[in-house]
Amino acid sequence: MKQAKVTVVDVARAAGVSKSTVSLVLQGSSLVNEVTRARVGAVIRELGYVYNRGAANLRQSKSKIVGIVVNDLTNSFFAELAVGMDMVVQSAGYIQFMANTSENADRQGEVIASMREHGMAGLILSPARGTTAADLRPLVDSGIPVVLVARNVPGLKVSSVVSDGHAGAMAAVRHLIELGHRRIAFLGGFNDTAVFDERMRGFRDALLEAGLDASDELVISSAPSRAGGVVAVERLLSMADRPTAALCFNDAVAFGACDGLRSARIEPGVDFGVIGFDDVIEAKTAVPALTTVSVDPQGMGRRAAQLLLKQINAGDFDAEALVATVRLVVRESCGAPQRVRELTA
Amino acid sequence: MKQAKVTVVDVARAAGVSKSTVSLVLQGSSLVNEVTRARVGAVIRELGYVYNRGAANLRQSKSKIVGIVVNDLTNSFFAELAVGMDMVVQSAGYIQFMANTSENADRQGEVIASMREHGMAGLILSPARGTTAADLRPLVDSGIPVVLVARNVPGLKVSSVVSDGHAGAMAAVRHLIELGHRRIAFLGGFNDTAVFDERMRGFRDALLEAGLDASDELVISSAPSRAGGVVAVERLLSMADRPTAALCFNDAVAFGACDGLRSARIEPGVDFGVIGFDDVIEAKTAVPALTTVSVDPQGMGRRAAQLLLKQINAGDFDAEALVATVRLVVRESCGAPQRVRELTA
DNA sequence: CTCGTAATTTAGATCGTTCCAAATTTCAAG
């Protein structure tokens, strides 16, 4: 069953040429004669030769491997992000190491170290909570291109692709205000993260701009998950002066909020306005369809991957910070009637 | 910025020993003297030496890399599967190439070829729709362990880990019958896949067992996605003799079915029984909580990875077919939540 | 001291490719 592997030397012998010639054929060089190329090609197929990229990489000291490390693949947002990266990485002829860290910074450190040993050409990282600049310093100092995505790490001079959370949150809150809401909450997310902070500031600035209450009690943090959304909305419902709408930290929280509202017999999109953040794939088909700030995770993933590949190909490069623009997608959950939306669309 | 990379020879020189000794230290051999080991270790840290696993693999002709190829990472079920694999692969000191095929068999072929060139030690594959035995034959003939997961490829003698769709579907339908439903539909999924066939036969067998109608019109296939669920349930609602409950191909379809029911003002779990398949992470927190056949995707992923690692370590091995047992998790969407029953009793 | 054995260390070949410099072949013009 197990076959001895065939190498360029075997191919060379069988084709009656030298290994150098075979190598030339392999890289599609124009130096080699047409008929030789054909003969070698035939032998390659016949013997079932498999190119050993590891050996080539060793000689050339470069690889076509990138690393992708993500904090939580079970979250659709990050899964989509990964899929976007996958697309451009694959079609550039690269292949990826991919690992999930489950928000564990230690594990993240281990997998990055392992990827380094395996000779990755660059890394796209959606950092785990608690990642410090010091964790990544050795890697970036070694000259390997690194692109941070979705989240930033303060104090580290590397490229990044993040969404404009402040602008997105402002747009969402302005829309709720236009719909007539006067008391609006911010739901979910851990309040010690940069992303939370940015979105929350956008929320607050929009309220202040309209002269509305923006006090701390309106900000209810929780885990940035569906379950967290349920918890947060329960806290909200127990408030004395109950808000009539909420901007949620992300779509997962928004779905959780809808669940929580419904089990309290409050119909989201009718009795209470809910807006999410991220525009996860389910947002469109959920009932009610989720009004959300679209950040196009696949698109972000693609841009991050493109940026990384650019830096890999450029001999040297500067850190570049891309801010993905963001767009409010009005659907049903905010209380805007669908009919209006269709007419304007 | 870009540092010349340091090799064992550099370390050896700096520590005043030979490269062989450094190599011995690297692999934690007990042959090397305590104080030498310490000295070399210190130099390694001082110079920021990074082990070149590629070079080692070349010499040893084996690697600590496995391939994971998944048909659709944006589907929670497969994302969870991947996360489960990731866990055991990581903690076994392996690292994974991971790629998404978007159900594209050609792309799947390319990434597998690429992974092979990079020297993976084994492959876990959740095959894209339309994968044939011939596509995989060269790989398995080369002696590289392959484990198929979630879906099987007929005519190929390799290991696999799949869930017991027939038993799961029967359990689900029996439960609906116990609840008093007499006309039950099967919703969603492409009817040319093995998984569909298996679950659908379970559905049918349970109906026949109870002497109920199991005619073809009760089986409504569609894309196995949330959107597909909406479509399927619309077809169902237009039937003359309308069913009162449905078993869905998977949870995504079930969620879509709930969406569709609700927009027709039919409350899932109250006016209509819905059961899903897979027990995706959102199933528990959705409203109504989804009654579903739990297949524990993370667990399946873990088992698949364990099986693969076992086969990698065993010099030779036989194909092994694991069937993950399955368990009906009764929640609310099937139409008779404990709570309601108590209230109405 | 000398010797034998155990404990350490090491030189050099090797893994499968690429790449340089040089060798060989081809071929049209003189």
Place this chain on the structure above:
DNA sequence: CTTGAAATTTGGAACGATCTAAATTACGAG
């Protein structure tokens, strides 16, 4: 025929580790 340039082909040294077999050192006993 020569001959020189262009077109092809090739030997052998890398790349950075491991591994084998042999060399060196240490050390307790005689």
